[in-house]
Amino acid sequence: MNLKHFYILLAIAILFNSCAKDDRPTVVNIHQGWEFKQQTDTTWNSATVPGNVYSDLLAHNKIPDPFIGSNELNVQWVPTKNWEYQTTLNLDEKTLEKSHIELTFEGLDTYATIYLNDSLLGKTDNAFRTWKFNIKNLAKANNSLRIEFQKTSTHEEKEAAKLDYVLPPGARVFTRKAQFQYGWDWGPIINTSGIWKPIKITSWNNMRLQDVHFKQETLTDSLAQLSVLYTISSDEAVEETSFEIKYDNTTHTVKSPVKKGTHTYATNLQIKNPQRWWTHNLGEPYLYNFDITLKEGKHLKAQQTAKIGLRTIKLIREKDEKGETFYFKLNGIPVFMKGANYIPQHSMQDKVTDAHYEKLLNDVVDANMNMLRVWGGGIYENDIFYELCDEKGILVWQDFMFACAMYPGDKAFLKNIEQEAIDQVKRLRNHASIALWCGNNENNEAWHRWGWQADKTEAQKEEIWNSYLAVFDRILPKTVAKLNPEIDYWESSPSYGRGDKRFQFEGDAHDWGVWHDAYPFERFEEKVPRFMSEFGFQSFPSYEAIRMFTQEDSISINHDSYITHQKHPRGFKLIREYMERDYPVPTSGDDYVYMSQLTQAKGMTLGMEAQRRAMPYCMGSLYWQLNDCWPVVSWSSIDFIGNWKALHYKAKKSFEDVLISSVVENDTIKTYIVSDKLAPLKGDFFLDFVDFNGKNIHNVQQRLTIAPNTSQLVARTPVAHIKIAPSAYVMRGTFTSNSSSSSDSISNTTSSLFYVTRPKDLKLSPQDVSTEVTKTETGFTIELSAKTLQKDVFLYTKAKGHFSDNFFDILPNQTITITFKTEASAIDDLAIKTLNGIQEKLSL
Structure with missing residues (x-):
């Protein structure tokens, strides 16, 4: 052997010996080969995992589609049966040789008995918990895995019989699963059962990294200090391990001994001149990428990544002369929260893909929203939801999954929900998007103001309320304080409902005076709270969604399917009354x-803009609701198909970072400029009063400086100064500005239209819209123009796609260009509807 070959072999040997031997846990999803059947049947059918029994029955044509017609009524037998799922679990020799083999169920819905090789492995009773079982002693090369799902009513009836009173609103309170599946005033009764989240086999040798928590201790412009808490399970004490974190060309290494058993260790990180995470409308939602490894000698024991945003988020509640504030400070800055309440995207969660999450959250950003409230009657969302909120700069108000109910307080139930809270807080606490943990939706309000105490004795009322306190004043806040102390906890949303006069002056508010009490939309201008976390109004969904559930091409509002697709008993009456x-x-x-x-x-934009004009007194506007879980007449702004309703298009305008908003008070038009910008704006402001033929009636012009992060009254115009009837003109506001802190010369123009009178009273000219359509690479552009004002121009087609704007007004002699993004090769059926056309039709 010559010297050259010797050195080559020596280098190879050094390289080989220096490389860590891969001894990381092996993780395998157990999603193949599943079958299901009703417990009393003998025939098995193929099943999809993750999934649920409704999806599997649909796949085999054993039930009609519950979203079509009144089929929901014909599938109510499904949750009255017990169901079984089984598969063959094959493990290779490498897995069987590992010292630990763990079977993990991320979500079983709900009362499940698990058998491995016909041996009882365990039972579950909470769809929101993760269940782990050591199967080392049971596992072999070929294994049978069988899960029996018991109908929820068996447990619910048993628990209800233990009480001498009825817990409102009924049986669902005893079962820890998505509460909306029992039916809501926008959702069907689809009480699912089955394996709704992944099942995994994890195998490893003597040591395992279980959890890494990046806990932000302090954050300044010059320095971020983080504690990194990492949990290791080890079969024996180890003299030295190497825990390593790489980020931004920096490597942080901790060499330390590890104790036998499961223990949490800590190390500290410092990041100089940190980049902060912001909501998308205020800055960049910057995320640090951390690469994490754990080594024992030359053995690589764990390798994972984490995306962490550095920011401070605090709920500010301070007494003042009106009551008590309720607003969020992000990185020390008060931020007006603009957004909506989010519900599950489908009654059958397995139908929701990553693409659905991506589209919906893009729609949130596109509508200028910076916060979503994950409502407490649904689910703790999949990881992808929070990851996308982190990336897109959307804050999340996270409810625990309790809604509109009083829950039991026995030891078993309390222990169960405590572990549920631990599982979920630990899973979500690393996400920069998490802004608040909230105990429940409307439980406090319901107990005190919905008449739920009327049939209860004093002793019963005390017991029920003590159970409430045990959950929402002790277990949940203590769990958050221990595991995620950086984030505030809020007991119940709202603090006060509309029946308590305090709802307007402190805490967060759900104002259902509009809709439920049939108060006029103007109530939103008269009763502005500190933070509006729920308010809403119904509408029909898109033509496409209606065709889906009626299975008819024509659009009817009296079809038989509305028996199930309008869940509010007064819904149609209220829509017509307000209309x-x-x-x-x-x-x-x-x-x-x-x-x-x-x-x-x-109605809804009237509320949004009234709330924004009132800042900083009011600092949040989250409407009910963003989305639907099936095709239905509801409060959503985006229907089940994914089509934007008029509300979403107009919310996009009402949530712009710089908004011109007007209101008539005492026969005077008051015009405000609301700015969420963090720097002052200087620019030219114009008000033009124009009749519907384009004639200019009155003008106002000013040079303005708008303070940052505020609402500013900029003009008062007496209605009497406009010398034509209010039914015959529109006021256009325009503000062209530059940020005073900007070094560039780019200007931004904000505009709005305002009508003094109601739409039905406007003296509109007949429909007169000209269009020119041009094919593009991504769809079509549509140029629209009119000689006279055209109100609420609505474009629609059967081609699947998205209009960049819709339900907009065209001023006289104005040309507007709209894009339609679609994969369709043509839109020959493009049609236009306007308020002008409706009025013309009615007058004939």
Whole structure:
């Protein structure tokens, strides 16, 4: 051997010996080969995992689609049966040789008995918990895995019989699963059962890294200090391990002994001149990428990554002369929260793909929202939801999954939900998007103001309330304080409902005076709270969604399927009642659907803008609701198909970072400029009063400086100064500005239109819209123009796609360009509907 070959072999040997031997845990999903059946049947059918029994029955045509017609009524037998799932679990020799083999169920719905090789492995009773079982002693090369799911009513009836009173609203309170599956005033009764989240086999040798928590201790412009808490399980004491974190060309290494058993260790990181995470409207939602490894000698024991955003987020509650504040400070800055309440995207969660999450959250950003409230009657969302919120700069108000109910307080139940809270807080606490943990939705309000105490003795009321306190004043806040102390806890949303006069002056508010009490939309301007976390109004969904559940091409508002697709008993009556106040009431189905969406959008944007004008007194506007879980008449701004209703298009305008908003008070038009920008804005402000033929009636012009992060009254215009009837003109506001802190010369223009009178009273000219359509690489561009003002122009087609704007106004002699993003090769059926056209039709 020559010297050259010797050195080559020596280098190879050194390289080989210096490389860590891969001894990381092996993780395998157990999603293949599953079968299911009703417990009393003998025939097994193929199943999809993750999934649920409804999806599997649908796949085999054993039930009709519950989303179509009134089929929901025909599938109610499903949750009255017990169901079984089974598969063959094959393990290779390498897995069997590992010292630990663990079977993990991330979500079983709900009362499950698990058998491995016909041996009882365990039982579960909470769809929100992760269940882990050591199967080392049971595992072999070929294993049978069988899960029996017991119907929820068996447990619910048993628990209810233990009490001498009924816990409102009924049986669902005893079962820890998605509460909306029992039916809501926007959702069907689809009480699922099955394996709704992944099942995994994890095998490893003597040591395992179980959890890494990046806990932010301090954050300044010059320095971020983090504690990194990492949990290791080891079969024996080890003299030295190497825990390593790499980030931004920096390597942080901790060499330390590890104790036998499961223990949590800590190390500290410092990041100089840290980049902060911001909501997308205020800055960059910057995320640090951390690469984490754990080694024992030359053995690589763990390798994982984490994306961490550095930011401070605090809920500020301070007494003042009106009551008590309720607002969030992000990185020390008060931020007005603009957004909506989020519900599960599908009654059958397995139907929700990553693409659905991506699209919906893009729609949130596109509508200028910076916060979503994950409502407490649904689910703790999949990891992808929070990851995308982190990346896109959307804050999350996270409810624990309790809604509109009083829950039991026995030891077993309390222990169960404590572990549920531990599982979920530990899973989500690393996400920069988490802004608040909230105990429940409306439970406090319901107990005190919904008449739930009427049939209870004093002793029963005390017991029920003590159970409430045990959950929401002790277990949940203590869990958050221990595991995620950086984030505030809020007991119940709202603090006060509309029946308590304090709802307007402290805490967060759910104001359902509009809708449930049929108060006029103007109530939103008269009763502005500190933070509006729920308010809403219904409308019909898109034509596409209606065609889906009616299975008819024509659009009807009297179809039999509305028996199940309008869940509010007074829903249709209220839609019409409000429509009659503000709009002409059409007779045709498609016109009525269009008008219902305009009615919803008008009322809701009236509220959003009133709340924004009132800042900093009011610092949040989260409407009910963002999305649907099936095709339905509801409060959503995006329907089940993913189509934007008028509300979402108009919310996008009402949530712009710089908003021109007007209101008539004492026969005077008051015009405000609301700015969420963190720097002052200087620019030219114009008000133009124009009749519907384009004639200029009155003008106002000012040079303005708008303070950062505020609402500023900029103009008062007496209605009497406008020398034509309010029904014959529109006021256009325009503000062209530059940020005073900006070094560039780019200007931004904000504009808005304001009508003094109700839409139905406007003296509009007949529909007169000209269009020119051009094919593009991603769809089409549509140029629209009109000689006279055209109100609420609605474009629609059967081609699947998205209009960049819709339900907009065209000023006289104005040309507007709209893009339609679609994969369709043509949109030959493109149609236009306007308020002008509806009025013309009614007058004939």
